[in-house]
Amino acid sequence: MTDTRTKKIDFTAMYASHDAFRRDLERLGKAVADGRAGTPGVRAGWDNFTHQLHIHHTAEDSGLWPRVRDRVAGRPRDLALLDDMEAEHSRIDPLLAAVDTALQDQAPELPDLVRALTATLDDHLKHEEDSALPLMQDVLTPADRAAFTGRIRETQGLRGAAVFVPWVVDGAPETDRAAFLNAMPPPVRVLNRLFWEGGYRRKGLWGDH
Template structure:
């Protein structure tokens, strides 16, 4: 059992951004603007970010936690549930894709089903899996996991990820997230990345 605290700021900020984006998609579905290029670009980025997030958890984070929780069947079962919940979201994501493509009247209900399932998963993770992470992993373990995400993103991906996270975030949440990043990343975000992100106009119908 580790006594060192792991900084989960970026993890919680990513969860908030996923919830926020599905709220934006639901709003676009309700007001008839979901077929606009900016909304579609926002949806494509949401899927990309979610894929990176869940792939890194399944390939790197949960195996590390499972090793730390060896001999504890309930905790091992929890990690299996995390992976199963990830897999269960695939059909809901596909249903939204289909409804967007077909401009279906079912889009809003499809988005609602995805949002509910994703929120249930994220809440389960926050309430059960992340406390287990804090218990059995070291900061070095966590750093190896976040390093995997950084590798998957690359510099170009980071230039989108960082301003995407803080897009529309309350001031306190924005400050907390940016404060968890290395100073050079904060400088790049302030001088270049946020302006580039604004030019993309994601979710702006």
């Protein structure tokens, strides 16, 4: 019998999502610097960014970290890392709310808030990539990972997937785009090519980025 724990977990979609979050905050920072923060395209881009991040972090908090925590019971250093992951999420939430309010009000502190959010989220993503993902690779199985991605798929639904998939690959280098799409089921790739990418582009997220 094959031991499923010896199979490596494919984190392609996780890294691609992280890169998309970083890319969107770069676009927000540029929009703020260019004086376009109040435009409909930027607002739509920001709303989608916060929506995608909420789904991602909620799935981690409810369906991923508890699973890892069960596997590392009695290992204080690993449990402390999971505490850090959850604490970092809690520090990001008020920054999202502050940026959202400042965007609506076009407040003068908006540039500083965007920089603070960008630095805080990037630190968290790097910490997760450098420490939490290797831990997950060590203690979880591909089936555990599939349960996590399944939770995201259920939350997104088909309508959400029609935005999520082209959003992830928007502006990605061709090799990264191909790696992400190749990790998707064939019907998703077909739907994305025929319908979803065009619909996503028509949304005009971030406007002239």
